[in-house]
Amino acid sequence: MNLLLALADDELIIGHRMSEWTGWVPYVEEDLAFSSIAQDEMAHARLLYEIVSATGVDTLALGRQPHEYRNAVICERPNRDYAYTLARHFLYDTADAVRVEALRASSWKELAEAFDVVTLEERYHLEHARTWFRRIANGPVEARAKLTTALQDVIGEALSLFEPIPGEDALLADGTMPRASSEMLAAWLTQVGRELEEVGLERVLELAPEARIGEMVPTSSGAIEAEGSSPTLRVPGLQRVDGQWVHVGEFEGAGGRSGRHSPDFAALWDEMTGLYRAHPGATW
Amino acid sequence: MVAATLEARVRAALEEVYDPEIPVVRITDLGIVEDVRASDAAIEVDLLPTFTGCPALDAIREDVERAVAPLAEGREVRVTFRRDLAWTSDRISERAREAMKEYGLAPPGERRGLTLVQIRVACPYCGSLDTAHDSTFGPTLCRDIRYCNACRNPFEGFKPK
Numbered sequence: 001m002n003l004l005l006a007l008a009d010d011e012l013i014i015g016h017r018m019s020e021w022t023g024w025v026p027y028v029e030e031d032l033a034f035s036s037i038a039q040d041e042m043a044h045a046r047l048l049y050e051i052v053s054a055t056g057v058d059t060l061a062l063g064r065q066p067h068e069y070r071n072a073v074i075c076e077r078p079n080r081d082y083a084y085t086l087a088r089h090f091l092y093d094t095a096d097a098v099r100v101e102a103l104r105a106s107s108w109k110e111l112a113e114a115f116d117v118v119t120l121e122e123r124y125h126l127e128h129a130r131t132w133f134r135r136i137a138n139g140p141v142e143a144r145a146k147l148t149t150a151l152q153d154v155i156g157e158a159l160s161l162f163e164p165i166p167g168e169d170a171l172l173a174d175g176t177m178p179r180a181s182s183e184m185l186a187a188w189l190t191q192v193g194r195e196l197e198e199v200g201l202e203r204v205l206e207l208a209p210e211a212r213i214g215e216m217v218p219t220s221s222g223a224i225e226a227e228g229s230s231p232t233l234r235v236p237g238l239q240r241v242d243g244q245w246v247h248v249g250e251f252e253g254a255g256g257r258s259g260r261h262s263p264d265f266a267a268l269w270d271e272m273t274g275l276y277r278a279h280p281g282a283t284w
Numbered sequence: 285m286v287a288a289t290l291e292a293r294v295r296a297a298l299e300e301v302y303d304p305e306i307p308v309v310r311i312t313d314l315g316i317v318e319d320v321r322a323s324d325a326a327i328e329v330d331l332l333p334t335f336t337g338c339p340a341l342d343a344i345r346e347d348v349e350r351a352v353a354p355l356a357e358g359r360e361v362r363v364t365f366r367r368d369l370a371w372t373s374d375r376i377s378e379r380a381r382e383a384m385k386e387y388g389l390a391p392p393g394e395r396r397g398l399t400l401v402q403i404r405v406a407c408p409y410c411g412s413l414d415t416a417h418d419s420t421f422g423p424t425l426c427r428d429i430r431y432c433n434a435c436r437n438p439f440e441g442f443k444p445k
Contacts, residue, residue, distance in 0.1 A: 120445050
């Protein structure tokens, strides 16, 4: 259940954020894109909730208290601007592709079947994210600069998509999770590192957020030590080892997988569940 | 024998149910009717959603229930969307592809592994292959937006899945 909620809540919450763009994007194709992706993500959340509750999908999606949601904090952050939304979209969907592919081999039959369906739709999201990532990264100076800043802001929290699931050892032992969170994180980092290098933006990883906050002290090993990093919701530990980006150490400060959220979640939860709380049991 | 005959009649009735968003295409031709079972107690129709988030699913379910109801004769009618099986666009029949073209919608190209970008999609209006892909996301989850350089018409395409 911890695993299912983590997966489904990620989709629900990032879908909710993407839906906030509907009607606001100054470019109609992107309005369609974010609206469509939001629609897909919420449908995927529903597909997953239905595995454990055929009739109580609304109760699961909208009837929980904030601390009962298991989404990674990155999903609940406000959209801010297009650069931030795009940076998160790119990092989220590359990460999602890694775990969807892994979970298609899950020993939990219903979960594996659901991800066989999901993967056919998620690749459209990935294609969209990659297209715009490359277009902006190779685009005008100002656009590239905005994307770079946004990627720096979001990369640390993106790692927390792979924060270990509570009870993960048991899930690995019985094959529910074919790959450990740490393995999936490594696979994702390798790939994202390569994609950032392709557009010359690997410094995003070098300047991971905890390093940006304090003073940076580059060392001979290439690792960066930082002082004064924020104590909450930062996931440190990015290092380049043997030409590949890896994460080392604990998930200090993360917590979405055990229901610890940022202050941003309260407002999102309030809006998302408002109708449901005001009219319990309402249907269309 | 009765069951087999009834199943055939149910299938025939489903031939007359059209997709609410592409009203020229029968749901049987779209390939979303996965199974039909009839017994003394019930008529069951299993459907597959094209895209998981398709908002027309409830409308399709109601249309199917309405089409089957006259054959029920007291049997329970159960229409369910299955979630354990993925619909893919290669289930779309040749007849539906022709109907889409008539309607101004380019049918989906062949699925080649996981390759998404279809290099050449014929314009449904003039048949030219000199077309461009404008937007992966269109007015519905299952359609994208394209442009024909030959006849200068924008058109929609059914996405391969």
